[in-house]
Amino acid sequence: MYVRILMSILAVVVTASWALAQNHPGTLKNGERIFQQHCAGCHGTSGDGLGPDIKELIVPPVNFRAPKSRTKTDMELYLSIKRGVLFSPMHGWADRLSDQEIRDVLRYIRSLAPFNPIG
Ligand code: HEC
Structure with missing residues (x-):
């Protein structure tokens, strides 16, 4: 009897946390945290490419809001984050962020x- 009640409580808890996880994937929030911590210094808190650290850079960071960036696919941006952009201060993050964290950001x-796609 006791075990049965315990099992049904467990079932409810598991189902509830699963349902919660579906409604709140958490990835966007985690992405924001990663972005503000690692990327905003160059790309700016709003992604406009005007972060406080850009004075020292030879190549200016990308303004994600500009058509040049918005027309790029998720895959293109994903690879730029993972592998970096050649000949620029944008190094790859593969050694510091997991694939999931790159997707989040x-x-x-x-x-x-x-x-x-139309700029
Ligand atoms: C040291 C400054 C700096 C930091 C920190 C930085 N970036 Fe960059 N990022 C750049 C620069 C500069 C470029 C542009 C390279 C070019 O245009 O050749 C760039 C380009 C990119 C691009 C390519 C965009 C496009 O339209 O092609 C993406 C995506 C990107 N950064 C994401 C990130 C993410 C995510 C982070 C944090 C995890 C990050 N960057 C951290 C400087 C930085």
Whole structure:
């Protein structure tokens, strides 16, 4: 009897946390945290490319809101984050962020500047 009640409580808890996880994937929030911590210094808190650290850079960071960036696919941006951009201060993050974290931060960037294929 006791075990049965315990099992049903457990079932409710598991189901509830699963349902919660579906409603709140958490990736956007995590993406925002990663972005503000690692990227905003160059790309700016709003993704406009005007972060406080850009004075020292030879190549200016990308303004994610500009058509040049918004017309790029998620895959293109994903690879730029993972591998970096050649001959620029944008180094790859593969050694510091997991694939999931790169997806999270990409999702956050796309929330600031959604993909727009016609610019
Ligand atoms: C040291 C400054 C700096 C930091 C920190 C930085 N970036 Fe960059 N990023 C750049 C520069 C500069 C470019 C542009 C390279 C070019 O145009 O050749 C760039 C380009 C990019 C691009 C390519 C955009 C496009 O339209 O092609 C993406 C995506 C990107 N950064 C994401 C990130 C993410 C995500 C982070 C944090 C995890 C980050 N960057 C951290 C400087 C930085």
